Amino acid sequence: MMNRRDLIKLMGAGMVMATTSPLVTISHASEVEKKFKKHVGVPMSKVKDGSSLIKLKTPTIAETGANVPVAIDSKVPVEEVEWLMIFVDNNPVPRVIKVHLTPMNGKVYFATRIKMAKTSNVRAIIKKKDGTYLQAFKEVKVTIGGCG
Amino acid sequence: MHLTRRDFLELAVITGAYLTADPVGALAKMTSEDILSFKSKGKVTLLFTTDMHAHLKPLYFMEPMNLVAPKKLKGLPGYLTGPDFLKYYRINPNTLEAYFGSCVNFPELAEKFGKMGGGEYIATVIKSVIAERGRENVLVLDGGDTWVTTAIGLFTEGKAIVDWMNLVGYDIMVAHWEFTLGKETFLKRIKELKAEFISQNIVEEDFGDLVFKPYTIREVGGAKLGIVGNSFPYTPIANPRQFTEGWSFGIREEQLQEFVNELREEHKVDAVILLSHDGLPLDMALAKKVKGIDIIISGHTHDVTPKPVFVNNTMIVIAGSHGKYVGRLDLDIKKGRIRDYSFKLIPVASNILKPDKEVQKFIKEVYKPYEKKLSEKIGVAETLIYKRDTFYSTFDRLAGEAIKDYYHGVDIVFSPGYRWGTTIIPGQEITVDHVYDFTAITYPDVHVFKMKGKHLKLILEDIADNVFNPNPFYQQGGDMSRVIGMEYEIEINGPQYNRIRNITVGGKPFNPEKEYVIAAYGGNLHRSEFSEEIKDAKPVPVYEILIDYIKKKRNIKVDTKPNVKVLDESYRTSC
Structure with a gap:
């Protein structure tokens, strides 16, 4: 039987189509809250909706959970920003990356590819220098697929 | 009950339920002119087919009994079937329109009206409209799922249908199941295809470069039309990944918006059309997000829209599947504005239309082996x-x-x-x-x-x-x-x-x-x-x-x- 590790290896070699485990067990809200507070530093309720200021570009359905493109583009002036974080609720380690920005970056923009274990909200969180937080999020589905 | 063919024939005689040997007699009231009749408008005509699934020969295809929808989408086009479909579009039961668009009394109506679609009959419809309007005023589009999924499609690796499209005179297409031929064959076929293949939503996986031309600009009937293509966004998930190795798909609505803007602002087109294999429900949702698309010619979900669906300022139409319909949309366009339109899904009723002789001969040849x-x-x-x-x-x-x-x-x-x-x-x-x-x-x-x-x-x-x-x-x-x-x-x-x-x-x-x-x-x-x-x-x-x-x-x-x-x-x- 193919184990999870073999599968990921195969995926790396580009041999297998999208199949990380499709999500069924959604992490409990309280669990996400706990992890969120641990990694972000404040409870989610303290983070304001930044959907009008942060553009989070990522597919609604991932082609493979092993490689999900994420791009964050924000109108918030880079001078006001301390860091930017990508947080994936249902990943074993939800904090994917924390990027510290300086005015030398020119603007708040960051693009990468992430690995997702299962369907989850993907969050782009910004900590501003004034101590406030903003976030935008989008659900990204990881599916086995297979019907035409 | 264990019916043999003979039993059935006997039963058929009693109940009158058998393919009539004299279709002309049964359909005396319906003529080819009735089917093709159309109130033309303006100078621009768009003709379109989608999801023909390589049916060069006429067939029976019953529309579904159910398209069960989540509450939010219930009752909308894309989820209307049977009697609900007839009621929504005010179609009388037991008519040719009812037979093509719903499952109501399907077996009985199949005997009355006969088979649907077929390459030589689709050709008749397209060629007769071109003859009426003039080649320079007509654009012929296909929404994909056209080359494969029948024996002839599979055995010729799509070639038979590509040749058919060239014979009929298609101008532009997008794709989905075509990709399951594999990258190499697919690329070979689009070279053989005289129509232009466009797709804004297929990019190289590594750097995101476009694999195909995202849009094309055509002068039709004195108007400048910008046509953007969307192939099926979930091809690598719905079908085995190996066929499109190295390509990434997706809806790419932000990129689509940029191309729509480019067509409007830089190229000053008179109208923007999206030729799509997204599916009707997704295209209806997409029209809420992307601004500036005048018309979406949809595909994939096989829906039948006898009347266009309007979402904000976007008109959305879809021409069924299996070659059952040719969509005709006439447009009166002046100075970057669509002033009027006329629309019909022309039913390709093979017992009523006359076959195109040239195409009929071609199909016979193709099937010979x-x-x-x-x-x-x-x-x-x-x-x-x-x-x-x-x-x-x-x-x-x-x-x-x-x-x-x-x-x-x-x-x-x-x-x-x-x-x-x-x-x-x-x-x-x-x-x-x-x-x-x-x-x-x-x-x-x-x-x-x-x-x-x-x-x-x-x-x-x-x-x-x-x-x-x-x-x-x-x-x-x-x-x-x-x-x-x-x-x-x-x-x-x-x-x-x-x-x-x-x-x-x-x-x-x-x-x-x-x-x-x-x-x-x-x-x-x-x-x-x-x-x-x-x-x-x-x-x-x-x-x-x-x-x-x-x-x-x-x-x-x-x-x-x-x-x-x-x-x-x-x-x-x-x-």
């Missing part, structure tokens, strides 16, 4: 055999029975939720060609493997969310995979990944810890991390299994009772 094999009669249908429905079809039950008969000890058969196939009416002889109509794919093998009950449930929930997510952006396309040998209840509007209840397998209670033996084809299931392949069960193409099974049984009678119970929405079991 395969005709003997494909026309072999292998059985007789005692039940209506159809494919399309949200959960269940008699074809899928038949496939399930055939596969279970071939591989002993299989508990559950997975048959894919494709929308395409054919319809065989009771009393009709089943040919080899029919079997391919339902199963002609480039990855036809049936795989047998073991899987734990709990993982099976997990996968069913995953598929259910791809079908019933209330947001079309999260639907992956396709109807629900069919599971033969298993029964379950479903709450369509239940929570994500928690819609399915009361599963039984072969009448026995479901055991999440038990390892079930599963046979599946046409999907990715056997490659899931939960599947353990059974080595001594050799993979065999599903069409071979079906052909042998039908030959063995001869008279094909299939249980019409679905194995799925829908708890919170209505679900028809007859039409």
Whole structure:
């Protein structure tokens, strides 16, 4: 039987189509809250909706959970920003990356590819220098697929 | 009841239920002029087909009994079937329009009106409109799912249909199942194709560069039209990944918006048209997000829109499937504004229209090497055999029975939720060609493997969310995979990944810890991390299994009772 590790290896070699485990067990809200507070530093309720200021570009359905493109583009002036974080609720380690920005970056923009274990909200969180937080999020589905 | 062909014929004489030997007499009131009649407008004409699924020959194709929708989408175009469809579009029952667009009285009307579609009849429609309007005023478009999924499509690797399109005079197309020919063949075919292939939503996986031209600009009837293409966004998920290795798809609505703006601001086009294989529900959602598209010519979900759907300022139309319709949209365009339009889905009724002689000859030639094999009669249908429905079809039950008969000890058969196939009416002889109509794919093998009950449930929930997510952006396309040998209840509007209840397998209670033996084809299931392949069960193409099974049984009678119970929405079991 193919184990999870073999599968990921195969995926790396580009041999297998999208199949990380499709999500069924959604992490409990309280669990996400706990992890969120641990990694972000404040409870989610303290983070304001930044959907009008942060553009989070990522597919609604991932082609493979092993490689999900994420791009964050924000109108918030880079001078006001301390860091930017990508947080994936249902990943074993939800904090994917924390990027510290300086005015030398020119603007708040960051693009990468992430690995997702299962369907989850993907969050782009910004900590501003004034101590406030903003976030935008989008659900990204990881599916086995297979019907035409 | 065990009907032989002879019994049936006798019965047919009594009930009058048989294909009339004199179609002209039966259809005396309907003429080719009636079918083609059209109130023309302006100077621009768009003609379009979609999802022909390589049916160069006319066929019966019954529209589904059910397109079960999540509450939010219920009652909208894309989810209207049977009597609801007729009521919504004010179509009289038992008319040609009713026969083409709904399942109501289908077997009876099939005998009255005959077969639908066919390459030589589609050609007649397209050529007659071109003759009426002038070539420079007509643009001929195709929405994809055109080259493959019949025997002729499979055996010629799409070539027969590419040649047909060249003969008819198509201008532009997008794709989906065409990709299952594999990258190399696909690229070869689009070179042979005289029409232009466009797609803004296919990029190189590494740097995101466009693989194809995203849009094209055409002068038609004195207007400058910008046409953007969207191929099926979920091709690498819905079909095996290896066919499009290195390419990334997706909806790419932000990029689409940029191209629409570019066409308007830089190229100053008079109208922007999206030629799409997104599916109607997704295109209706997309029209809310992307501004500045005048017309979406949709495909993929096989819907029939006798009248356009309007979302904000975008007009959306879709021309059914299997060559049943040619869409005609006339536009009166002046100074960057569509002032008026006229629209009709022209039914391709093969008993009423005259065939185009040149194309008829071509199709005969193309079939010649395969005709003997494909026309072999292998059985007789005692039940209506159809494919399309949200959960269940008699074809899928038949496939399930055939596969279970071939591989002993299989508990559950997975048959894919494709929308395409054919319809065989009771009393009709089943040919080899029919079997391919339902199963002609480039990855036809049936795989047998073991899987734990709990993982099976997990996968069913995953598929259910791809079908019933209330947001079309999260639907992956396709109807629900069919599971033969298993029964379950479903709450369509239940929570994500928690819609399915009361599963039984072969009448026995479901055991999440038990390892079930599963046979599946046409999907990715056997490659899931939960599947353990059974080595001594050799993979065999599903069409071979079906052909042998039908030959063995001869008279094909299939249980019409679905194995799925829908708890919170209505679900028809007859039409």
